[in-house]
Amino acid sequence: MVKALREYLRKDEADRTPDLRMIAALTVLAREAIPQADGEPDWRGRTHAYREWISEAYRDAGIYGEDARKIQSAARYHVGVALRDYLDADTLADYGLAQASPVDRARTHRRVRAQTAHALSDAGGPGLKLGAALSILTDLDPAALAALPPEDQATARGALADLERRVAALIGGLSDAG
Known part of the structure; x- marks a missing residue:
């Protein structure tokens, strides 16, 4: 993990996606290897041992504070994709993880946003506008x-x-x- 983090830092921003994918893959493998109290893998990344391992990897790579938070935030999307590629639907459900990948959720979000914009436009008419308002309030x-x-x-x-x-x-x- 330390090597992947250092490699990420070496690259220009435009060339970092493959490194984020590698960090994500290593993160998923760490979650599998670091058990929860019941001995099952820590797929959600919640155990103290897992969080310490991640923190130590970032420290060993010379990444601290806000820089570490930025990289973890950038990698989070790729971790979600990697988890959904690695785990089957039953395991995702057992751990309370959404089966839809971040890519699928982003697509759905864009579709709903476009539908809402249409409903709120004059072309949508009053019925669609009321439906959109109700949907938003229901959420x-x-x-x-x-x-x-x-x-x-x-x-x-x-x-x-x-x-x-x-x-x-x-x-x-x-x-x-x-």
Whole structure:
């Protein structure tokens, strides 16, 4: 791993993808080799032993702090792809890992974003706009909102109050029209 990290640092940014893939492959092999308390592989990379091994590899390669975080962030995508190439669907499910690869999730995200943009355009019409709004609101997790810092909770409350007023006005408009 140290050699792969040093090789990554040696290269220009445009030429680093193969090195990120190598770092990802070595990360997956480390997760397989470092067991959890129950003796099973640490496919999620959560054990103290695994995290120490990764930290030590970065330190041994002379990578610290923000530089280490940047490389780990860049490699995370490739680790996800490598895990899904390496593990079967049952193992992914057993460990609570999504079966869709980061590539597939990115494609889905782009498709949903395009559909939402279409729905919110004039071409989408009111029905599609309402459907998109409902979809967005349905995806909000009340527990996630409750976990926000107090100032962000206040902003969320204000936005939800504005939404409530707008919904009431729209319903009122329907009542007046019909």
